[in-house]
Amino acid sequence: MASASTTVDLRSDTVTQPTPAMRAAMMAAPLGDDVFASDPTANALQEKIASMLGFEAALFVPTGTQSNLCAILSHCGRGDEYIVGQMAHCYRWEGGGAAVFGSVQPQPLDHAPDGTIPLAQIEAAVKPDDAHFARTKMLALENTLGGKLLPFDYVQAATGLAKSKGLQRHLDGARLFNAAVAQAAQTGSDARIEGRRIAQCFDSVSVCFSKGLGAPIGSALCGSREFIARAHRIRKMAGGGMRQSGLLAAAASHALDHHIDRLADDHALAQRLADGISGIDGFIVEKPQTNIVFVDLEGPAKAKSAGLMAHLAEHGVLATGLYKLRFVTHLDVDAAGVDRAIETVRAYFKN
Incomplete structure (x- = not known):
């Protein structure tokens, strides 16, 4: 062996293990109590990722699963539903958390071979405003999905359709920057620009720092200030208030500065x-x-x-x-x- x-x-x-430079950034990070919103390093990370992706605010959370849970429960209430792909992480691989903790029903749809959900299927899945049905409130997409880059014109079309139906739009962008790098290779643009273009198609975006970016722990949920305020309450209920979380936020911030390209x-x-x-x-x-x-x-x-x-x-x-x-x-x-x-x-x- x-x-x-x-x-x-x-x-x-x-x-992945933290690089020596990342460990040094963690050890040097000024700390406070993030539950009191007084950890300067966590606050700086939240401002950085929100600004990078074009949102008003962000929330640092321990995991991508908790980030998606906070998003779904902030967009949807008991008796609501969200449209999602059969192989999407927030439906298939997160223990049914939205249904278990929030009584939010998923409406899973089959993917096309390229990872997209056909637009006609999305439109047909939106329920009428009738007491017999759960209230359709949100469309969730994932990019990348199983390593596949969702075509940008599809992302625009799907989120545009959702908006026209009055639905909120959430992106599980656990590997958003992998998608951004791949999209930048197609367009000849910068990965940060492409990441922002993808993100701006959505009302909320979850980004994972502990996958390809190489941080040891953590994700961020981005959205409007009002949305993040709701998510903050859910994070507290879910046990995601981590006190001196700046130690981990410093690793995530270092990853954003050095590990995207x-x-x-x-x-x-x-x-x-x-x-x-x-x-x-x-x-x-x-x-x-x-x-x-x-x-x-x-x-x-x-x-x-x-x-x-x-x-x-x-x-x-x-x-x-x-x-x-x-x-x-x-x-x-x-x-x-x-x-x-x-x-x-x-x-x-x-x-």
Whole structure:
């Protein structure tokens, strides 16, 4: 078994360790009590991310799950519903929190192959104003979704449709800056400009700092001052008031200053990985758009797949296989690590 120091961990971009510069920023951060809104570093982070994305205010929270929960419960009340994709994180992977804690009903819809929800399906899902139905209050999109960049013209059209129906619009932007970097590569623009363009299609946006940006903990929820005031109350009820949270906010702020543009490196490594494992008999490798590589197994590969995860772990390569084989590149993975992962996968199926 490989040691932790030699392991190539491709399970998720949440596994990163703070860089030395990030640790120094954390240790130097002035602290206060964020529950009293007196932590200067947390306050500065909230102002920074709100300004960056074009919102009036922001709220620093421990997790993306709590950020989405605060958003949904701030937009919707008991007996309301939100329209969302079947594979969206805030529906499928967050324990049903909006329904459990807020009595808010999700209305999940199927995705098209590119990750979008067809506009006709969104429109048809909006309920009439009738006592037989939950009140449709919000559309939730996710960008990136499973590593896919939602086309910007689609984002504009879907959020425009939602607005025309009187719905609030929330973006789970856990990997918003991965989307922004990918979109900037298409437009020749700057990732920060593209991030703001995406965000401004929505009434609220959740951004995760502990994924590709490489901070150890934390997300931010952005919106209007009135909306953030409501979310602040929900954060308190959910146990998200973290007192001297500036220690963590400093890491997030450092990530915003230093780790956005480097996401392009992760995207390039994901493509390198995809290219390296393509051609294995029975491997259906989805072309990555950002930092996530998905693989479907069929035929010979599927028949032999039972021991794959153990083989990878034995040789110091970690991945996930919850519903597909998934590899995620990030700050702590380099080209040598990706090449080692490729060699390990190929050796298993060769033998």
